[in-house]
Amino acid sequence: MTAAQALAEAVQRLKAANVPDAANDARILLAHALGVERSRLTLFLPDEVDPQAQAHYGQSIAARLRRQPVSHILGLREFYGRPFTVTADVLDPRPETELLVQTALNAPFETLLDLGSGTGCILLTLLAENDGATGQGVDSSQAAIDVATGNAADLGLEPRCRFAVSDWFSNVRGQFDLIVSNPPYITADEMSELAPEVRDWEPHEALTPGGDGLDAYRAITASAPQHLTSGGRLIVEIGATQAADVQAMFGGAGFDGITCLQDLDGRDRVVFGHCG
Numbered sequence: 001m002t003a004a005q006a007l008a009e010a011v012q013r014l015k016a017a018n019v020p021d022a023a024n025d026a027r028i029l030l031a032h033a034l035g036v037e038r039s040r041l042t043l044f045l046p047d048e049v050d051p052q053a054q055a056h057y058g059q060s061i062a063a064r065l066r067r068q069p070v071s072h073i074l075g076l077r078e079f080y081g082r083p084f085t086v087t088a089d090v091l092d093p094r095p096e097t098e099l100l101v102q103t104a105l106n107a108p109f110e111t112l113l114d115l116g117s118g119t120g121c122i123l124l125t126l127l128a129e130n131d132g133a134t135g136q137g138v139d140s141s142q143a144a145i146d147v148a149t150g151n152a153a154d155l156g157l158e159p160r161c162r163f164a165v166s167d168w169f170s171n172v173r174g175q176f177d178l179i180v181s182n183p184p185y186i187t188a189d190e191m192s193e194l195a196p197e198v199r200d201w202e203p204h205e206a207l208t209p210g211g212d213g214l215d216a217y218r219a220i221t222a223s224a225p226q227h228l229t230s231g232g233r234l235i236v237e238i239g240a241t242q243a244a245d246v247q248a249m250f251g252g253a254g255f256d257g258i259t260c261l262q263d264l265d266g267r268d269r270v271v272f273g274h275c276g
Contacts, residue, residue, distance in 0.1 A: 001054065003030060004045040010061045017065050020195075025070050026061070032074055033057035067196035079121040082128065084151050089143035090118040091206040092198075096263045097182050100237050100270050101125050103261060104180055109133055113227065115168055115181035115220060116140075118206060120148030120161075122180055127157050136176075138166035141205070168216075169223040177229050182237040183216030184209050214245055221249040228275035235272040243268040 007030050014022035031038040033056040034049070049057070063073050071077035071086045078084070079093035080101055086092055104112075104126055110133055114123035117137030127135055139145050145163045152158045164171055186208040191199060198207065209215040217236065224234045234255065238246050243260045250258045255273030263269040 001049055002045065003034065003041075003047055003049050006030065006049050006054065006057055007045065010057070013061060014064060019064060019067065025064055028070055029060040029064065029073065030057055033060060067200060069197045069201055072201060077119075079119075080125045080129075082125065082155065084119045084121050084124075085147055085154065086119060087143075087147055088201060089141060089203060090147050091182070091202055093119055093121040096265075096269055097122065097237055099261060099263050100180060100182060100235055101129075103270050103272060104178060104233070104235055105129055107233065109177035109233070111135065111176045111229075112178040112180065113172065113176040114138070115179065116183050116206070116216070117148045117163060118144050118182075120151045120163065122182060123161060124148075124152055124155055124157050126178075126180070127160050128155060134160045136172070137161065137163045138168075138172060139163070140165065140167050141203070144203075144206075168219045169227060172227060175227055175229050175232070177232050179220075179224050179228060179232070179234045180236070181216070181220055183220065185213045185216065185237075185239045185242060187211065187213040187239075213239060214242065214249075217242075217246050217249050221246075221253040221255075225253055225255075225275050230275065232275045233272055234275070235270060238268060238271055240267040240269075243271060246271045 007026055010026040011023050031041045033053045036044055060073050071092050076083050077086045077093050080098055112135040114137040117123055117139045120137055123135050123137040127133055137148055142165050145165055148163050152161055166172055184207050188210045191208055247258050250273045254276050256276050258273040260268050261270040
């Protein structure tokens with residue numbers, strides 16, 4: 001079987017199972033099975049696929065048919081131009097979260113705290129983009145901390161960061177110029193509406209706090225002022241309908257300059273404010 005034949009068969013199977021973006025996913029997984037760059041896959045399509053690569057590809061397509069995310073199958077997800085190891089223990093980094101990173105980089109900072117680090121993609125990206133900064137990441141999951149620590153090592157950022165298990169601020173000491181978080185914010189009612197790739201494969205504790213989805217913001221805004229330097233910033237990602245509630249929490253906690261930013265699709269995505 002040639003690579004082109006394997007690809008055509010895989011696309012057909014994925015489409016028949018109503019897997020979204022079937023053609024693109026099939027190409028990504030084929031490139032991975034062949035061990036070639038995705039941009040160069042076309043050059044290898046006329047070639048015969050060796051049995052080992054064919055078996056690997058078959059296993060990957062079978063996993064995708066079970067709606068396992070492509071990032072989980074590959075074990076990697078790119079974020080802000082860098083590769084991050086991804087497992088079932090962490091939230092899959094998403095492109096819309098890059099707005100939070102861009103917002104953080106709009107002003108200088110030397111010390112930062114990332115609440116609910118997951119893969120560590122936010123903290124590690126900010127450190128990679130700001131050579132003079134140091135940071136701490138915390139997560140309630142030891143498994144997530146292990147993933148983040150591995151990503152820090154892979155990116156050569158271990159000397160400038162540390163990770164610890166903490167339920168929000170419970171194990172955090174000191175003050176920071178910048179606190180960032182992409183906390184769980186999906187409501188309990190919304191969970192059943194999520195795509196299977198999210199609902200069935202990503203850790204629920206990283207997706208939802210239950211109830212109205214706002215508990216994390218209540219905890220973060222209540223304690224953040226104690227851990228921010230004068231003029232320090234708090235930046236959080238939010239759900240598309242949560243801007244008014246989260247901004248009110250920022251205001252109640254005494255933050256100034258409270259602002260909501262929209263993502264590329266025009267949805268409310270990031271709220272930030274300055275500590276008075």
